Amino acid sequence: MQLRDTVTIALKAVTGNSARSLLTMLGIIIGVGAVVLMTSVGESMQSVILGQISALGPKTIALWPGKNGPEQGAATLNPDFDSLTFSDMEALKRLTTITDVAPIIFVEGKTTYGKEQSDTRVVGTTPEYYLNQIVNAAEGRLHDAQDELEGRAVAVLGPDTAKDLFSNQSPLGKRIEIGNQKYTVIGVLESVGSQFFQNMDDRIIIPFETAHTVAQRSYVNMVTAMATGDPADAIDDIQFLLRRRHHIIPPETGPATDNDDFLVRSAEQAQEILGTVSASLTGFITMIATISLVVGGIGIMNIMLVAVTERTREIGLRKALGARRKDILLQFLIEAIVLTVLGGLIGMLLGLGLNAIIVGIARKFLDRYIFALNPIAMAAALLMAAGTGLVFGIYPARKAAELSPMEALRYE
Amino acid sequence: MIKKEPAPLIETKSLFKSYFNETIETPVLFDINLRIDAGEFVAIMGPSGSGKSTLMHILGFLDVPTAGHYHFKGESTEEKTEDELARIRSTNVSFVFQSFNLLPRTTVIDNVSLPLLYHSGTRPSDRPARAMKAINAVGLTERSTYLSNQLSGGQQQRVAIARALVTEPEVIFADEPTGNLDSASGKHVMEILQKLHKEGHTIILVTHEKTTAEHAERIIHIMDGHIVKDDRSFARRIASQVKELK
Structure with a gap:
């Protein structure tokens, strides 16, 4: 039994019942789609804002x-x-x-x-x-x-x-x-x-x-x-000067305190703040995506367990024809991975499509809004989807592989 | 000089089989001593519940005995691992089932090729040719691209026989192969099995129908888990050949 055969069988099983496969993949589709969409929008927004700040000049x-x-x-x-x-x-x-x-x-x-x-x-x-x-x-x-x-x-x-x-x-x-x-x-x-x-x-x-x-x-x-020169030096000087002129209690330099009666910011600092905001946004999206992928993974496990029950006779037949435990295990595992990766790819296309629509709309309001992608996030989402398939596919696949050929063949 | 007799293909000694349902033991086979040589056409016959299918499943490595010895080609099978048993199933034996057990929505040629996926001796590029050879042998050449569910029952069972032939096994086990067929299709299937036997295949048939069993050269009668009669008389052989001539 070669890996190519196993993949062919898995693809056939997935496409053989495409409506159910699609429903099974929904969790993964939404998860990956959301990650791709949100990171792309985030990337676009960031480039819009950063573009403006750099137009303003970091100084x-x-x-x-x-x-x-x-x-x-x-x-x-x-x-x-x-x-x-x-x-x-x-x-x-x-x-x-x-x-x-x-x-x-x-x-x-x-x-x-x-x-x-x-x-x-x-x-x-x-x-x-x-x-x-x-x-x-x-x-x-x-x-x-x-x-x-x-x-x-x-x-x-x-x-x-x-x-x-x-x-x-x-x-x-x-x-x-x-x-x-x-x-x-x-x-x-x-x-x-x-x-x-x-x-x-x-x-x-x-x-x-x-x-x-x-x-x-x-x-x-x-x-x-x-x-x-360095905007940080300029801010230090301004703070020193104004604190002395306004008789503000020391420190005369250093970060802003509650005693200050003024606020000073550089565009560079604003960029840093923006970076922090975008990092926490990324964290938030990652969390949502993880939850979605786990839920999607449980869906996959559920449907794979149904598939094992439904195809018990097929498993028995394959075993009677000489399939080893490993062959059956691999068949169901790869089927789960094919489901998740396919779901991931569909989700990705969906995310990109929605992003293209958003870009089209946003362009009407923001000239500088561009179509941007985050390839790392996209690859990570796809990898995580495949990982979900692997993790949640193991249990049903083992269950299938451990069936005795005779009991499986007798199963009604 | 003593000429060493070749080992029998199948030999069982004091074979017992029980099924266990939690704490209740249900004995099915008692003290089965059996010897089948290569090239034989054997029918195992008995009423339903007699244990004939269980015996066939043990002989075909789909099930394991509870006690006793089973030697296949002179080799003990008790110590074999699951993977070794899978290997025997993929290369030495094959099955024809009562309910055909074809993969639905799958073409004839793909169904027949299925055992070759697990057959280490066949290269992927050789699979179609081998499958077509087996399909020709059961006379379904024209139907090779049909889906299994587009065929009649008799045709489906012939596909199953082709699938059993494709790995060129030493024994073909047929479990009530005519049980789900009308008499004309059943007759056709039995004719194919007889033809295969004539070409040298060892065939072990399980049936409860006397008319089906009579195609075989030898009938092992089984009742309540015991072999009650092993009819390998000359008269049987003649009768079988006469049946073939008809």
């Missing part, structure tokens, strides 16, 4: 007033948090480890153009902002030092904002209203996509001086900058 640094801890980040939603002052800005600009320091004031109020209305974020900042965000004008121009000096009422729009307010018209030279103040549109930014699930193409930028006057605020809501 971009963001600084907010606020508290570390459970209410982390709340300060950006609370414009009254006033710990970062203009003199802090001047001190930050003197640091050598950062450059292109851009203070930001958020300006409240609806933006209108004729009948069109928008709730877009209005960012009052200096021209350095364009440098540390690595963004250029697609149309018109960006605002410059002269605009700042004169505190001009000019605005640069994100491409999505421009589309919202002006449809297909050119916004250049048009007058929009923010709050009760009129601004002339001087430029439209190029598209940069989303960043941490915030659409960066939907924003309005006005000169810092103008925002300062309009908002009547003597503190900033956010600061962005660019590290000149």
Whole structure:
């Protein structure tokens, strides 16, 4: 008896009752399909997010007033948090480890153009902002030092904002209203996509001086900058400087503490956080897949036990014709493995198909969403499926092999 | 110089067989002493429950005796492992069953090839030719690609005989081969068995029908687990040959 014969017999047994085989494989199909789909979607999402961060540059640094801890980040939603002052800005600009320091004031109020209305974020900042965000004008121009000096009422729009307010018209030279103040549109930014699930193409930028006057605020809501070297050094310097200026109890360097009245992050750190998130997501998917494969394996064992009972006479016949225990054992074991591997392959195709559909839909919303795969996860899922067949096939196969030929032949 | 007599093909000494159901022992065969030589055509005959099938299963290595000795080709079989018994089943003996026992939804040629899967002496590339040779011998050449369930009962039993022939075994055991057939098909099957016997095959037939048993040269009558009569008279042989001529 050769292995090829055994595989042929197994394939025949599986295809001979294809409806039942398919139902048997369902657990494995779903398990492997889920793994392939989830890891592919994860991979795509990760490349979308990482792509944006790298477009932003790993050296971009963001600084907010606020508290570390459970209410982390709340300060950006609370414009009254006033710990970062203009003199802090001047001190930050003197640091050598950062450059292109851009203070930001958020300006409240609806933006209108004729009948069109928008709730877009209005960012009052200096021209350095364009440098540390690595963004250029697609149309018109960006605002410059002269605009700042004169505190001009000019605005640069994100491409999505421009589309919202002006449809297909050119916004250049048009007058929009923010709050009760009129601004002339001087430029439209190029598209940069989303960043941490915030659409960066939907924003309005006005000169810092103008925002300062309009908002009547003597503190900033956010600061962005660019590290000149290692972003970690830049963060250390910023922490040291601000803790000393704000008389925060030591440590003067080291990780953020509850005493800090500011938060500082680099895009690189964000990448690391993302890595952790994606690792725990992978763990979660692996757990679901394992459960699914075990359930699928029990299904396989169940049906193989039925097959052994159903084919007792066939086993008896094969033994009467000279089959050894080993031949019967192998026949049923390989049948179980064929079932699981076939189920695994079907699941894989199903996962890939669903992923292709998701990619098609996601493309409509996220330009940068790409079709990505995780070949390691796919191979692992398939191997695990085959392993399931092996483990859960052993018991029924042994049961079949141990039948005495005479008893098996007599079985009704 | 004494010429050594060749060992008999089958020889049993004081063979006993009991079935055990938990604590209850049901004896089936008592003190069976039997000798069958190569080339014989033997019918084991008896009413149902007499133990004739059990005896055939033991002789065919499908079952083991509870006590006593069984020598096959002069060799003791008591100490044989399960794999060695499987090897004897694959090379030395073969079976024709009452209910045919063909694989359903499987072609004639695949059914006939089945024993060759377990037959170490046949290369995979030689299987189709050997199977076709056996199919020719039972006159089913034209039906070799039919599925087993597309054939009549008589044809199915002929496929089973071809399957028994394909490994060219030393003994063919037939357990009530005509039991599930109409008389015409049954007659045809017996004619094939007789033809095989004439070509030199050893055939051991189990039946409860006198008309079927009479095709054989020798009839062993069994009753309640005992051999009651071993009829190998000259008259039997003549009668068998006359039957063949008809």
